[in-house]
Structures are given as structure tokens and as C-alpha cells.
Amino acid sequence: MKEISVKKKQKLYEGKAKIVFETDNEDYYIQEFKDDATALDGKKKGKIKAKGVLNNQISGQLFSYLESYHVPTHFVKHMSDNSMVIKKLDMIPVEVVMRNIATGSLVKRYGVKEGKELEHPILEFYLKDDAKHDPLINEDHILSFEHANEEEIKQIKRFTQKINAVLKSYFIRRNMLLVDFKLEFGRNKLGKISLGDEISPDTCRFWDVVSGEKMDKDRFRQDLGNVEAAYKEVHSRVFN
Ligand code: UDP
Numbered sequence: 001m002k003e004i005s006v007k008k009k010q011k012l013y014e015g016k017a018k019i020v021f022e023t024d025n026e027d028y029y030i031q032e033f034k035d036d037a038t039a040l041d042g043k044k045k046g047k048i049k050a051k052g053v054l055n056n057q058i059s060g061q062l063f064s065y066l067e068s069y070h071v072p073t074h075f076v077k078h079m080s081d082n083s084m085v086i087k088k089l090d091m092i093p094v095e096v097v098m099r100n101i102a103t104g105s106l107v108k109r110y111g112v113k114e115g116k117e118l119e120h121p122i123l124e125f126y127l128k129d130d131a132k133h134d135p136l137i138n139e140d141h142i143l144s145f146e147h148a149n150e151e152e153i154k155q156i157k158r159f160t161q162k163i164n165a166v167l168k169s170y171f172i173r174r175n176m177l178l179v180d181f182k183l184e185f186g187r188n189k190l191g192k193i194s195l196g197d198e199i200s201p202d203t204c205r206f207w208d209v210v211s212g213e214k215m216d217k218d219r220f221r222q223d224l225g226n227v228e229a230a231y232k233e234v235h236s237r238v239f240n
Contacts, residue, residue: 004028004076006085016042017055017202023085027189028076032083033059033198039221041133048220049228052082054235055200060084061238062167062199069166071159072188073195089186089196092148093128094137096156098164099180103205104218106180109136121164123157128184155193156185163195171206174237176215179205201234 006023008030013020016038021030033052038045056078063075076085099122102112106122125142126134142148148156160183171178181204184197197203201216208215215234219227 004085006030006079008079017051018198027088029086029088030079030083031086031198032056032080033200034082037202037217037220037227039217042130044221046220048231051202051228051231054231055198055202056082056084058200058235058238059198062170063195065170066163066166066195069162071163071166071195072192074186074188086196087188087194089188089194091184091186091196092152092156094142094147094156094184095126095128095134096160096183096185097124097126097180098122098160098183099124100164100168101177101179101205101207103179121161123160152187152193159185159193159195167199172209174240175209176234176237177207177209179207181205201231206234 004025006025006028009022009024011019012022012029017034017036019032019034021032023030033056035047035049035051036045037048037051060075060078063073066073067075074086074089076087079085099106100118102116102118103114106112107114125137125139127137127141128134139153142153143150163183168178181199183195185193186196188194204216205218206215207213214224215230219225219230
């Protein structure tokens with residue numbers, strides 16, 4: 001691919017953890033990662049020092065790794081310490097959650113035992129709608145609300161299962177359990193399903209294989225302390 005160079009233009013959208021900017025090239029955006037952290041449906045707010053830089057680098061590395069397994073992503077290249085150039089995607093307003101070990105909302109909703117290794121990974125869809133508190137939905141909701149068609153849903157599920165297999169073994173080699181994670185997909189210029197958003201300790205749960213220590217945003221959500229150190233440790237293992 002030829003080297004692309006873009007200039008940052010006006011802010012397009014600011015979310016809780018990232019800002020998206022337009023560029024002088026209509027095919028590309030710049031996504032900037034913030035140190036801001038929110039939890040409990042936005043009720044808990046704070047900052048995690050250096051999170052923007054760490055998540056930018058972790059995400060870029062994981063996107064590149066997934067691309068090497070033929071999973072298309074929006075990642076193009078890094079722009080700065082805390083930002084990356086991404087391909088413009090037509091985002092599907094659905095959060096795809098994949099779970100290998102029971103924790104969080106799975107335990108709350110279904111009463112499964114915390115920490116239980118799931119016999120079969122569980123894939124869930126949530127509607128991306130803050131005002132409605134991201135309700136759990138199924139494939140029929142997605143079809144009926146016309147967020148994606150049947151073939152696209154199939155592709156999203158295939159990619160999510162592949163990403164789970166690839167990342168689970170990537171992290172186990174780094175002594176981390178990939179407990180669960182959230183993905184967001186969109187359509188590229190050609191209408192093909194591509195992975196967007198980020199993959200970081202903000203959107204994944206990681207448990208240390210040896211100590212069982214949480215190494216992700218749960219440290220912030222649950223006031224466990226050493227949040228920045230945990231993100232740094234994930235970063236250092238990802239680049240190992
Ligand atoms: N997740 C996320 N954004 C969300 C909701 C969940 O990145 O808005 C991630 C979360 O970090 C975890 C997985 O999705 O890795 C499953 O989260 P869960 O449904 O257990 O939600 P929680 O317990 O955080 O409410």
C-alpha cells in the first residue's frame with residue numbers, strides 16, 4: 001500500500017474515550033485516545049494517566065496483528081503518541097461482546113458463577129444507545145432495525161470468533177487470560193465489514209494467569225487502585 005499522509009482537520013465527534021477528526025483526505029479520519037475514563041453508565045468519571053498513549057499503541061499493535069490473520073480493520077498507521085489514522089467506516093451501532101469467562105454483566109444477569117470458564121464462548125449484541133443504556137439485543141433486532149443484513153451479521157460473527165481465537169492465544173502467551181471484550185464493526189468504502197473502534201484494556205478484560213489480578217478498566221470501575229500500572233503492564237506484555 002502506498003504511504004498515505006493526511007492533515008488533521010476539524011473535530012467530527014467526541015466520545016467518552018476518543019475524539020475523531022476529519023482529515024484533508026475524505027477516506028481517512030484521525031482517532032485520538034483520551035486519558036478520560038468513565039464507568040457505571042457514565043456516572044463515574046475520572047482520568048487514567050497516560051491511558052491515551054497506551055491504548056493508542058496497544059490498539060494499533062492488536063489491529064496490525066489481526067490484519068496479519070486477514071481480519072480487516074480500520075487501522076492505517078499511527079499519527080502521534082495518542083492518535084492513529086483510520087479508514088473511514090460506516091459504523092454499525094451495535095456492540096459485539098465476546099466472553100470466555102463469566103464476570104460482569106453476565107454474572108449479574110444470569111447468575112453464572114464469577115470466574116467460571118465458559119464451555120462455549122458467548123457472543124452477545126448490545127444496541128449502541130447511551131440514552132437506552134445499551135440494551136441487550138439479538139440478530140432479529142439488528143435485522144429488523146436495519147442496522148445490518150443477514151450476510152453482514154454472519155460476517156461479524158465469523159470475524160468475532162476468529163478474533164477471539166487469535167487474541168486468546170496471543171494473550172495466553174503473555175500470561176494473560178482474555179476474559180471478555182467488546183468490538184464495533186462498520187462497512188468500508190467497498191461495503192465490506194471491517195473492525196473499527198479500539199481493542200484495549202478499556203474494552204477487554206484481562207486477568208493475569210498466575211495471580212488472577214485484574215489488568216483492565218475493572219481496576220477503575222471497582223476502585224482497585226494501580227490502574228495506570230495495570231495499563232502499562234498490558235502495554236509492556238503486548239509489545240513483548
Ligand atoms: N464493554 C465495553 N464497553 C461497554 C460495555 C462493555 O468495552 O459499553 C466491554 C467490557 O470492558 C468487557 C465486556 O465488554 O470487557 C463485557 O462487559 P459487561 O457486559 O460485563 O459489562 P459491565 O460488567 O462492564 O457492565
